[in-house]
Amino acid sequence: MDGYIIKTKNLTKKHGKVNSVNSLNLEVPEGSVYGFLGPNGAGKTTTIKMLLGLIKPSNGKIEIFNRDLLKNRSSILSKIGSLVESPSYYGHLSGYKNLEVIATMLDIKKSRIDEVLRLVRLTKEAHKPVKHYSLGMKQRLGIASALIGEPKLLILDEPSNGLDPSGIQEIRELIIEMPKLFGITVMVSSHLLSEIDAMATHVGIINEGKLVFQDKLDVLQNQNKSQLYLEVGNSESAYSQLKNQGWEVNNKSNGLLVNSISRADIAKIVETLVLKKNLIYKVNEHKNSLEDIFLNLTRKGESL
Numbered sequence: 001m002d003g004y005i006i007k008t009k010n011l012t013k014k015h016g017k018v019n020s021v022n023s024l025n026l027e028v029p030e031g032s033v034y035g036f037l038g039p040n041g042a043g044k045t046t047t048i049k050m051l052l053g054l055i056k057p058s059n060g061k062i063e064i065f066n067r068d069l070l071k072n073r074s075s076i077l078s079k080i081g082s083l084v085e086s087p088s089y090y091g092h093l094s095g096y097k098n099l100e101v102i103a104t105m106l107d108i109k110k111s112r113i114d115e116v117l118r119l120v121r122l123t124k125e126a127h128k129p130v131k132h133y134s135l136g137m138k139q140r141l142g143i144a145s146a147l148i149g150e151p152k153l154l155i156l157d158e159p160s161n162g163l164d165p166s167g168i169q170e171i172r173e174l175i176i177e178m179p180k181l182f183g184i185t186v187m188v189s190s191h192l193l194s195e196i197d198a199m200a201t202h203v204g205i206i207n208e209g210k211l212v213f214q215d216k217l218d219v220l221q222n223q224n225k226s227q228l229y230l231e232v233g234n235s236e237s238a239y240s241q242l243k244n245q246g247w248e249v250n251n252k253s254n255g256l257l258v259n260s261i262s263r264a265d266i267a268k269i270v271e272t273l274v275l276k277k278n279l280i281y282k283v284n285e286h287k288n289s290l291e292d293i294f295l296n297l298t299r300k301g302e303s304l
């Protein structure tokens with residue numbers, strides 16, 4: 001046991017000539033909330049469908065619970081709860097009755113229905129027809145049905161899509177609880193960094209089918225390095241003066257941006273420019289937001 005609940009090796013899905021998912025090496029640690037982040041069309045749903053055995057990889061290997069998915073399909077899948085795309089329900093039946101259909105199919109005791117309804121906070125609405133549920137309630141019912149078989153792993157594809165802020169908050173709280181209260185590992189996809197930032201312990205970023213970042217969330221957060229923004233009398237000469245001293249400098253609209261600086265660096269930079277008799281009009285510290293980092297990664301598709 002190496003501590004990973006999901007591990008893929010060169011996982012690839014071709015659609016025609018295009019690699020929609022391209023050589024992914026995912027590592028989802030046990031007990032984590034793993035945020036699977038990427039812009040629309042990056043390959044999240046395709047990856048998740050492969051992990052759930054819904055579509056076949058063109059290439060590569062999937063290990064879940066340290067066992068090969070292709071060889072142990074049904075025993076692995078019986079321990080995974082999932083929510084992919086909008087779940088369908090019998091609208092005229094209540095939430096309870098819908099779960100009862102699933103419980104009967106999976107041979108699960110009826111008492112579990114009340115338990116999962118309580119977990120997703122639908123006890124009060126349990127006997128209302130699902131057609132009268134809000135989108136958020138339907139989504140929570142989807143999570144209830146994913147939890148009914150007491151899974152060890154929960155895989156949720158964009159569970160907050162289309163929800164209002166309070167619905168999003170409820171789903172987020174539920175997800176954060178899962179590892180702590182029940183020891184369930186969660187893989188959750190989203191195209192919104194703020195979503196992942198608010199609930200994940202680990203993050204994998206996918207862009208155009210490729211994994212461009214994978215680590216603990218705080219490693220990503222620590223990428224927000226400081227930069228120094230300067231407006232000076234003569235930008236051109238300041239650019240070469242600073243470049244000559246080994247600073248990493250970029251031109252930026254009316255000024256210059258110097259990379260990765262400490263407080264001591266600020267003093268040195270200002271001193272250099274003063275000595276060269278360059279007038280300084282503005283000195284600002286500029287911190288890259290997580291959003292900037294995400295956009296940089298997904299625009300250029302480069303590796304961190």
Ligand SMILES: Nc1ncnc2c1ncn2[C@@H]1O[C@H](COP(=O)(O)OP(=O)(O)OP(=O)(O)O)[C@@H](O)[C@H]1O
Nearest residue numbers: 015016020038039040041042043044045046047191
């Ligand atoms: N059955 C298919 N046939 C051809 N191309 C497909 C098929 N399924 C997905 N694709 C393509 O694969 C790429 C990845 O799609 P996927 O749905 O996995 O992305 P995603 O990250 O889940 O995005 P979204 O959040 O928009 O669903 C897209 O370019 C999509 O057009």
